Amino acid sequence: MSKADVVQRPAAALPSQFQSGALAAAPITPANVSNMTAAKIPSTTSTTATTSSSTTTASRPISISDLITSPSTAGSKRQRNEDHKSDRTKIRATRMDFAKIMDPPIVSFYGSTPIPLPSRFGHLKRRLVSGRETVLKASWDRLLAALRDEIAHIESHGTELMPMIDFSDIEDPSKVQPWSASLKRHGIGVIRGVVPPEAARAWVEETKKYLETNELELKPPPAQDPTCFDFFWTPAQVRSRAHPNVLRAQRFAMTLWKDTKDEFVATRYPITYADRIRIESAASDGIITVNGSRVAISPQDSLIAAAAATSSEEIAQVDNGSLERWEQDGYGRAGLYNSIFEGDWESYDEWDASGRVNATPDLYNGQGACSMLRLFQGIIALTEIEPGMIKILPSPKLSTVYFLLRPFFSPKEKAPEGGPSSEKWAAYLDPSNWMLDKEQSTIIHGAVAGHAQRVTSSFHPHLELKRSLIAPPTLPEGSYIIWHPDIAYQFSNTNYSTNARPTTSSGEPASTTSMLVYAPAAPLTQQNALYLARQRKAFLRGHPGPDFDSTGTGLGSEAPHTGRLTEKDIKEVGGEEALQAMGLAPWNLGKSITMTTDLKNTSPPSTSSSSSDPKDKNNTNKKDDEESSPSADGSLTPKTHAEVEVLKLANQILFPDRFDFYMPTRAPSRAASRATSPTPSRDREKDKDKGVKDSN
Template identity: 40%
Template sequence: MVSRLPSEIRALFSTGRRTLATSSKYSVAAAPLQKKEGDISDAFASLSGLTFKPLEPRFGDLKRRLVGGNEEALHHSWNRLLESLREEIPLIAELGPKIIPQIDFSDLHNASPEFRAEHKKRGVAVIRNVVPRQEALDMKQELRDYIAANPQTKAFPQDNPQVYELYWSPSQIKARSHPNLIQAQRFLMEFWHSKDPDALVSSSHPLIYADRLRMRLPGDAKFALGPHVDGGSCERWEEDGYGRGGVYDAIWKGKWEDFDPWESSCRLPVVSDLYHGVGACSMFRMFQGWLSLSETGPYEGTLLVNPLLSRATAYFLLRPFFTPKRQASDPSTESFDRSFLAPNNWELESEPSSWLHGATPGHGQELQATLHPHLDLPSSMVHIPNVKPGDYVSWHCDTIHAVDKVHAGKSDSSVMYIPSCPLTVQNASFVARQRHAFLQGLPSPDFGGGIGESQHVGRPSAKDVELVDPEDGSRAFGLKAWESEAAGLTAGQREVMDRANKIWGFYA
């Protein structure tokens, strides 16, 4: 029902339908505050020229609280983890890209048990042919045309753009709303589960998260983003961050094997952007992902991942609690003494330091061979397999990933970043802010502020979303109400739909 809505909102509904009109004046509330202006370099310490160092003393106190009373169990857990890494990493190094599970879009309804098991373990997947090849190539050309028509577009680096501060181009709108892409996201998110049957989360109803795009050119070495994890950094240890849901409690208690990276209800209260960082994600993304617009292979400006999901997560979270008894040379050098990695060379800090290795407030979590030596990053970071236009690549929100240091290929490596986000109350609130930004042409709320694309020629409207997919695509954008009375929904799904509809202004 739309009665009792403010007149300026009510006037924007199409007659007799619970769907938004295309007016750019729509706003449920006042325009949301923007983050400071910036680009992708502001999201990571290494791209910003910062160095990793001890943080404020309060982080030492935080570490003490996290593991207090569990010190002995934590030490035994650490040793078991190191043993497991020693077993798993050689297999990854041997198989390389072959270790990444792959499936064709046409087979999603009949995914094999082998694919499902490997995907659960690895947290990474390539879904082939999600968008028809020519359609994906047309999207790339349309991107080029949009950029050419709007030379004022911000990008990194400024002298030779590779990553564009674009969120509302025609191609991005078409890709995010594409029925095949939404189906692929639903397939992936249903690998998640909730221990609370009434949790206000639905992995069957994807929401849009507007992210950037890259068009990386041969020879580029500036967009050399090393191993990192999205979704905050310090927040993973902080009580007011991931601690709100106890996401990693099993790890802090010395039971890393009990950590379930696929449990969703514990992630609902999480605050992943405590520092309002440029590019720091505040939405619950079950998976990060991108749609390929090019044919690329290893070393051609593509993605590398660490397919050790639960083990790698446990390691980078526990690393700040342990220190070596004897130092060694750089782990990435040939002269490195492997005995440095032996469990008997590592001990729990007697007095917790303020180090959170690779974490900097307001920036993404980064990993380095010198800071995280047991992960053997040169061996455990593997390229994804060759991809073609229209393939979709996804990785779990805790997955360590990176990009090629140098694009050694002969053609562009272009992708649109399109993560998979479930319907939750917090996500619905973000989408309300994002919808305002879309209709005004402003940058997506998590990213650098400014005028964005508000003056861009050829910027799409809400009507363009409806043309791609008037049902699920429009709902994912927050442009149409969910049908909470549809058959087959759980009580939790019905409630979260109703709450989202109210947040979006469809209910009084």
């Protein structure tokens, strides 16, 4: 299925204020907005000429103030020979055309009508509910009752549900226990003081200089999110990811997930995922503004911004795919949500990583859609976080179950006019008003191919986003906010229902520049190591992260930028572990655990020190749960069989010229158990064959 089948809109005539350059002079009035939101977004072909001409126009060098207040302004270009310049123009035009196809149909999220998908999604939904209609309706009724209590609980406790711990206390069991209990219950946590304040301030200034010094070919941020910039290798980002405190905090958080000894996932080994950066300023001089920031003035972006600015719709986002959560080739590969679709959502364990390791969260190669396993989404605040800057829905289980089951149900009576303020609202939300659709449509609410899941107040009324989205209090610079990967969140500049900037503790509008670095926590797995190899190449070339450059053109490259950090800088910040997290250095197995692949060996595993040489073939067995000693260079060494298996795979993937080909094996305890069981010889041989196939 083509991405354009889902996203692209038919061409339509633009409102008069967008014709002949009249946009700049046309004020945004209720009447104009009505006309704009009624019009369809132009198709890709209708905007190609405009895109091509705009991408070949040079402008003055960009400054940090231009970057923050006028994200549509492109920097001047470096001088190139004519052939090179022509090639770059063609590449840029191709990329822009592709980006138009991939742009989400944002206007659709502000109405009450969800987006129909291709017919195969109707078949998919029918397959998921077939034969389970009765149990699914019963589970839906139980869910709505539980969700009603959950929303009331969230509203009554507010920011209390966002536990906080100082980085200096993460080794103190008396402080960790209540913090981790709240994190597992509500899916959110804050670690204060991860980045020292003086370091955070220095990184912000270094990044400002980096952006002001270089002549950037700036791709404007989307109108619906005007402070999220496609930079990946600024000093603030590279130093944040490499800092030992950040890696330690990620390890601390990921080890709170359910133990998965039988899965090839190493939560004690965080790796870097190069994501974007958020830069926001209070300055505003644009005609169309969203939370004080001028957006790109193009016909399509103006339609989106105008619709957003006048909408009362609450919209939150859930990362790590959208349609993939329902598809067999997505999260269905490991059956992560099977219990939910079988009518037994109570048994779903949102903290079991085993169902996520082999899932595919990006089936459509969407620009910005994450293809790496992330156990936490997170941001590092390099400036003070004010209340309202970010809001999160603290319900990792019930909210997930709800948006997964919502596409199968419809209300008997439509939503009353006036929404939640109506006296009939409670009756509208009541389970008796909702029924399982006899004929499943192609609609999956808030989901389109190649984009994150959207949760909206119209499509998901039982989540009552105005009541359930909570914001942290004022947090100092250096704080690290993390949340469960299935949780919905919203940044202030995407909260169009209020169109207001965050305020300080005194109630005044925030006036300083804010800088937030996306820093998800990702464990080492085989799939993540494969992605890390691609990301390492992007870093060395100065190209965008692989998930953010779907065309592979390297458009927006930071390669020629003065002050771009190198491998040497990463090592100075975080040492060997930081290099390993970026795939720039192999993991040292040190005194590690290995095993034989001979399933007939019934003798207990022996203990022996293994060489750090990756080609040493004389390593012997060791107990699966024995602690290993630190390596000579101070980097972390493995202590479980699963960690050893993952590290060997990762080393072979990332450094094939230095490590022999390696085939992962079963854990010793499982092999020994099978070999010593009183199974008849024929059955034992079948088990042996099955074990070999599984290991392959």
